[in-house]
Every structure is written in structure tokens, then in C-alpha cells.
Amino acid sequence: MKYLRPATLLEAVKLQSVHPQARLLAGGTDLMVRRTTWLKPDATLIDIKALPELQGLQSEDHRLWIGALTTVETLRTSPIVRERFPALAQAGDRFAGLQIRHRATLGGNLVNASPAGDLIPPLYVYQARVHLASAAGSRTLAIVDFFRGPGVTARQPDEILTGVTLPYPTGESAFFKVGNREAMAISVVNGALRWEVAEGRFRDLVVAAGAVAPTVVYCRRFTSALLEGRPLAKALEALEADIAPIDDLRASAWYRRRVLARLLED
Amino acid sequence: MSDPIVLHVTVNGRAVTRAVDPALRLIDFLREELRLTGTKESCGEGECGSCTVLLNGKPVTSCLILAVETEGQEITTIEGLAEDGLGAAVQEAFIRDHAVQCGYCIPGMVLMGAVLRRDHPDAGREELRTLLAGNLCRCTGYEKILDAILDREEDR
Numbered sequence: 001m002k003y004l005r006p007a008t009l010l011e012a013v014k015l016q017s018v019h020p021q022a023r024l025l026a027g028g029t030d031l032m033v034r035r036t037t038w039l040k041p042d043a044t045l046i047d048i049k050a051l052p053e054l055q056g057l058q059s060e061d062h063r064l065w066i067g068a069l070t071t072v073e074t075l076r077t078s079p080i081v082r083e084r085f086p087a088l089a090q091a092g093d094r095f096a097g098l099q100i101r102h103r104a105t106l107g108g109n110l111v112n113a114s115p116a117g118d119l120i121p122p123l124y125v126y127q128a129r130v131h132l133a134s135a136a137g138s139r140t141l142a143i144v145d146f147f148r149g150p151g152v153t154a155r156q157p158d159e160i161l162t163g164v165t166l167p168y169p170t171g172e173s174a175f176f177k178v179g180n181r182e183a184m185a186i187s188v189v190n191g192a193l194r195w196e197v198a199e200g201r202f203r204d205l206v207v208a209a210g211a212v213a214p215t216v217v218y219c220r221r222f223t224s225a226l227l228e229g230r231p232l233a234k235a236l237e238a239l240e241a242d243i244a245p246i247d248d249l250r251a252s253a254w255y256r257r258r259v260l261a262r263l264l265e266d
Numbered sequence: 267m268s269d270p271i272v273l274h275v276t277v278n279g280r281a282v283t284r285a286v287d288p289a290l291r292l293i294d295f296l297r298e299e300l301r302l303t304g305t306k307e308s309c310g311e312g313e314c315g316s317c318t319v320l321l322n323g324k325p326v327t328s329c330l331i332l333a334v335e336t337e338g339q340e341i342t343t344i345e346g347l348a349e350d351g352l353g354a355a356v357q358e359a360f361i362r363d364h365a366v367q368c369g370y371c372i373p374g375m376v377l378m379g380a381v382l383r384r385d386h387p388d389a390g391r392e393e394l395r396t397l398l399a400g401n402l403c404r405c406t407g408y409e410k411i412l413d414a415i416l417d418r419e420e421d422r
């Protein structure tokens with residue numbers, strides 16, 4: 001196996017264009033678990049952990065930049081994330097265990113694109129943008145446009161996810177997760193909400209749910225119903241068309257529908 | 267093996283230089299190359315915590331890390347922890363409070379105990395239990411391990 005460790009983003013994107021089959025290694029908490037599928041004598045690994053451009057959190061006027069290499073533990077304990085993006089911090093609280101959180105990165109969770117990725121629903125409700133760089137330049141996408149299917153994203157083989165930007169939100173927000181254990185569990189159902197209430201009614205409401213469709217999805221029919229003032233029972237009926245859960249080894253589709261509805265009810 | 271890479275790391279305070287296969291996991295580097303067999307492998311997929319070591323002072327699962335990723339960094343294994351005042355105190359507590367049965371989870375538990383005493387000195391039992399979520403024990407039921415981590419000399 002060939003192991004490369006570029007020192008800058010420029011070096012990294014150049015290496016990627018020379019080695020289009022290479023895998024990018026950040027925390028390794030997904031890649032190393034499934035190394036038997038790719039770790040072969042002819043494999044090339046590009047370790048991106050040294051890239052300064054992907055490090056750190058940067059507060060700008062109206063938004064926060066989070067570098068792709070930010071570990072889940074750093075995200076979880078960051079004062080600005082806890083205060084301004086509580087759903088993201090709460091997702092960190094329920095994420096694996098401490099040892100994994102010290103290595104797992106935001107970028108890795110996004111690029112791995114599990115439908116159950118815990119950091120993803122909060123990024124949906126915060127309307128995050130994903131930043132990608134290649135030797136040809138850079139581009140950004142709305143988070144909802146980044147995911148194409150389980151494990152599939154809009155990232156091209158010569159691109160590196162450098163970070164996300166999140167506009168500072170108004171209102172309140174929260175994350176929820178049900179797994180087969182309290183910790184160290186892949187989500188059976190997860191999601192995030194952001195809401196503003198005025199005079200006993202929703203003035204704004206955004207809900208994103210994970211592990212109930214091939215990608216994380218906005219529950220638009222559900223939220224539209226509530227914003228129109230329709231009763232919760234009607235909104236929960238509408239929710240059924242927002243999601244498309246499957247049976248898998250963790251839970252059945254039926255169970256996921258029931259649990260998501262109850263979680264949103266609460 | 268693939269072309270070896272020369273690795274320079276500090277392990278338990280001592281500088282180490284070795285030529286390694288890039289595909290070599292950190293846990294295997296520690297156990298096989300350096301003969302530091304205190305770090306154990308149980309699951310090999312980052313779930314059980316028995317392979318826990320400190321990398322630059324932070325607990326990580328060494329079964330998911332390639333040795334070459336640790337270039338220029340500091341690793342502390344359970345062997346190194348025994349030389350440290352905090353680590354020795356945690357080990358004493360584990361003995362005193364009968365927290366050891368088969369012993370396989372213990373190096374990881376003791377390392378985490380030292381880290382949690384250092385970083386969460388005011389944590390209560392339930393918070394410690396949550397922070398130990400990445401360390402599994404099949405023997406003890408965890409209660410005596412928690413007793414030991416909470417059982418500090420200065421509090422007696």
C-alpha cells in the first residue's frame with residue numbers, strides 16, 4: 001500500500017489528480033473498520049490530517065466555518081457550537097464513545113454519507129453549505145444537494161471536502177436519536193428540528209430526519225402541515241410521505257415509522 | 267510488504283524510530299514491534315476500547331489507526347501510565363476496590379480512569395458511566411470499575 005501525507009491542500013489536490021483511485025484518510029473511524037475492502041497492496045492512501053486549511057472553527061459575521069478535520073469531540077465541546085448550534089452539539093453527545101470522537105471528523109461523517117450519519121440532520125436544519133476543493137478550483141453546495149444516496153455524494157473523485165459553513169440561526173433547535181444502545185450505536189432513527197414559536201403557533205419550523213430514507217430528508221409535508229396550522233395528527237399522516245424507511249439488521253421500516261412519529265410528537 | 271516508511275514516534279516518553287509497513291496498525295506496532303503487550307485487541311473495530319492508548323494525551327482506539335499516521339506524535343500505553351503518578355493512583359484504586367476479573371478490559375479502563383480523573387475531576391458516577399461508553403467489560407458489570415475511578419486517595 002502506498003501512504004502519502006500532503007502538507008497543504010494544494011499538495012493534496014495535486015496528489016488526488018495523479019492518484020484518482022486513492023482514498024482520503026482523516027480520522028479513519030469508518031475507513032479502517034472496512035479496510036478489508038480497500039487495503040490491498042496496490043491501494044493508495046492520502047492522509048489529509050496535516051492540511052491546515054481544513055482545521056479549526058472560524059466565526060465570521062453571519063456564519064460559522066467548521067473545517068472538515070474538526071473532530072466530533074472538538075465540535076461537541078466547542079462553546080460556540082454548544083451555544084449557537086445546539087442540535088449539532090447534541091448530535092456529538094450521542095456520537096459513539098470518547099475514543100472514537102477524538103478521531104472521527106465532520107468531513108468524514110459527511111463523505112461517508114451514511115443515511116444514519118448523526119451530524120447530518122443538524123446541518124440540514126441549519127441550512128449548511130458544503131465546501132469542496134480540487135486542482136481546478138472550489139465550489140459550494142447546499143447540504144441537501146450534497147447527498148445522492150447511501151454512501152454516495154456529489155463529491156467528485158478529485159475533490160476534497162474542506163469544510164462547512166453554517167449561518168447563525170434564529171430560534172431554537174434540537175437533535176434526537178434512537179439507537180439499539182444508549183451509546184456506541186448507529187442510529188435507528190435520528191433527526192433535528194429548528195423552530196420559532198410566536199403566540200402559540202409555529203412561525204418557522206424545519207425538520208430533518210435520518211435513517212428513514214436513502215439520505216437524510218427534510219420532512220416538508222410534516223412541517224408544512226404544522227405551519228399551516230393543521231393539527232399534529234394530520235401532520236403525522238403527512239409525514240408518512242416524507243420518509244421511505246427500510247428493514248435492516250438494526251430495525252424494521254414499521255418500527256422506524258412509529259418511532260419517528262412519536263419522537264416528533266414529543 | 268509495501269515499501270516501508272521510517273516512523274519516528276515517542277512512546278511512553280522514549281523516542282522510537284522504526285521502518286514499518288504502511289499497512290501496519292498502531293496496535294500491532296505497539297504489541298508486536300515494541301513488545302508492549304499491555305494494549306489488548308478484542309473487537310478490532312473500535313467498539314470495545316480494550317486497545318485504548320493515549321495519542322497526544324487523548325484516548326483513542328489503536329486498532330483503527332495506522333502506525334504511520336502517528337509520525338512525530340506522542341503515544342502513551344498502559345505500561346507508560348504506570349510510571350505516572352495519576353496512573354499509578356488509578357491502578358491502586360482498581361486493586362483496592364476489586365475492579366479486576368479476567369483483566370482484559372483493564373488496561374483500557376485504567377487509561378480511561380486516568381484520563382477522566384484528569385479531564386473530568388468533578389464528574390459524578392452517571393457522567394463517568396457515559397464517558398466510559400467506549401469501554402466494554404464482560405465480567406464485572408462495571409460497578410467496581412466506577413467505584414475505583416471515583417475512589418481517590420485525597421477523598422479518603
